[in-house]
Amino acid sequence: MSNHTGTGAVEPEDGERPEEWPPAPLADRLGFLLKHAQIELAALSEPALRPFGISGRELAVLSVLADGGSLSQHQAARRLAIDRTTMVALLDGLEAKGLVERRPHPGDRRRNVVEPTAEGRRVMDEALRATRDAERRLLAPLGDAEAKRFKEALRALIAPAPARGHPIH
Amino acid sequence: MSNHTGTGAVEPEDGERPEEWPPAPLADRLGFLLKHAQIELAALSEPALRPFGISGRELAVLSVLADGGSLSQHQAARRLAIDRTTMVALLDGLEAKGLVERRPHPGDRRRNVVEPTAEGRRVMDEALRATRDAERRLLAPLGDAEAKRFKEALRALIAPAPARGHPIH
DNA sequence: GTTAGATCATCAGTAAAGCTGAGGATCAGC
DNA sequence: GCTGATCCTCAGCTTTACTGATGATCTAAC
Numbered sequence: 431m432s433n434h435t436g437t438g439a440v441e442p443e444d445g446e447r448p449e450e451w452p453p454a455p456l457a458d459r460l461g462f463l464l465k466h467a468q469i470e471l472a473a474l475s476e477p478a479l480r481p482f483g484i485s486g487r488e489l490a491v492l493s494v495l496a497d498g499g500s501l502s503q504h505q506a507a508r509r510l511a512i513d514r515t516t517m518v519a520l521l522d523g524l525e526a527k528g529l530v531e532r533r534p535h536p537g538d539r540r541r542n543v544v545e546p547t548a549e550g551r552r553v554m555d556e557a558l559r560a561t562r563d564a565e566r567r568l569l570a571p572l573g574d575a576e577a578k579r580f581k582e583a584l585r586a587l588i589a590p591a592p593a594r595g596h597p598i599h
Numbered sequence: 600m601s602n603h604t605g606t607g608a609v610e611p612e613d614g615e616r617p618e619e620w621p622p623a624p625l626a627d628r629l630g631f632l633l634k635h636a637q638i639e640l641a642a643l644s645e646p647a648l649r650p651f652g653i654s655g656r657e658l659a660v661l662s663v664l665a666d667g668g669s670l671s672q673h674q675a676a677r678r679l680a681i682d683r684t685t686m687v688a689l690l691d692g693l694e695a696k697g698l699v700e701r702r703p704h705p706g707d708r709r710r711n712v713v714e715p716t717a718e719g720r721r722v723m724d725e726a727l728r729a730t731r732d733a734e735r736r737l738l739a740p741l742g743d744a745e746a747k748r749f750k751e752a753l754r755a756l757i758a759p760a761p762a763r764g765h766p767i768h
Numbered sequence: 769g770t771t772a773g774a775t776c777a778t779c780a781g782t783a784a785a786g787c788t789g790a791g792g793a794t795c796a797g798c
Numbered sequence: 799g800c801t802g803a804t805c806c807t808c809a810g811c812t813t814t815a816c817t818g819a820t821g822a823t824c825t826a827a828c
Contacts, residue, residue, distance in 0.1 A: 561628075571755040
């Protein structure tokens with residue numbers, strides 16, 4: 431998950447160049463920068479979530495379910511843009527921890543209605559606080575205004591391409 | 600690699616809410632935004648790299664080696680912040696394609712000196728052009744100035760924490 | 769109404785990325 | 799000339815995510 435120590439910092443090298451971070455040829459590569467931003471965030475988030483016994487992905491599932499009002503597994507998977515089969519495994523874990531409940535859909539017996547339990551909502555609320563704190567620490571080097579701008583840029587990048595629109599599955 | 604279609608766009612739902620993207624409870628979550636920015640970039644980069652038969656990670660290795668001037672495997676791994684054992688596999692692949700060369704280090708027989716071949720440099724140059732183009736397309740929604748600002752913010756996030764400094768391995 | 773095709777949840781198998789731990793070879797300090 | 803550290807390699811594990819198949823159920827066309 432995190433590389434060695436959680437930050438990319440590296441000691442000066444034996445004989446050679448003083449070792450830069452990020453290394454010159456990659457300092458401008460978006461893929462590299464995004465990847466390591468994620469690694470840093472994970473290094474902060476994981477310890478923050480450990481007390482709650484859930485992962486960031488599980489927290490995301492809880493958030494979507496709590497917001498969604500009786501979603502089927504497939505609907506929840508679509509909102510998170512994760513695979514239907516991945517959702518099965520994710521819900522198995524959350525259900526085993528007593529954080530979500532699967533019930534048969536009243537009008538369609540193929541579906542499960544998935545909802546957080548009371549305990550699930552409680553854990554979610556606390557875990558959300560913890561991860562927001564982790565985010566805040568990652569973003570600390572930027573000012574408040576710059577951090578907001580940064581998030582907006584990210585949202586602009588992942589927004590659907592101008593005029594697409596094909597069925598997904 | 601990419602989820603369903605490469606963008607997170609999703610059709611309006613059958614009965615329920617019109618389905619937003621990113622979904623409301625995650626629109627402000629940094630982890631979610633970073634992850635999907637990466638997915639979008641991968642969806643653009645992979646086709647761009649396919650003609651060259653290398654992955655983004657392999658391109659990164661080539662870049663570091665070309666810049667580094669006779670690095671050992673361990674040195675290269677440290678610069679990229681990847682595991683030493685991962686580097687072994689990565690170099691096996693690049694060597695099999697004739698893009699890098701392992702030679703014994705003159706003064707230290709434990710080490711390999713790893714360098715791109717002439718072909719490796721040629722492929723690297725072209726592949727770099729292709730991925731820069733993919734980046735440019737991802738960043739298109741931001742203006743030029745905003746894109747630059749965005750990258751600088753990312754660099755600020757992954758910079759080593761203020762006053763750390765412990766040996767890595 | 770019955771049947772053909774779509775949809776939902778699930779499972780088995782696979783692949784990529786990354787890590788740990790162990791090994792053998794070599795080097796450096798004492 | 800030992801002892802401990804360093805470098806490369808390999809085997810095995812974990813996580814995340816996908817494909818494809820199966821069975822149950824729904825929908826629509828007939």
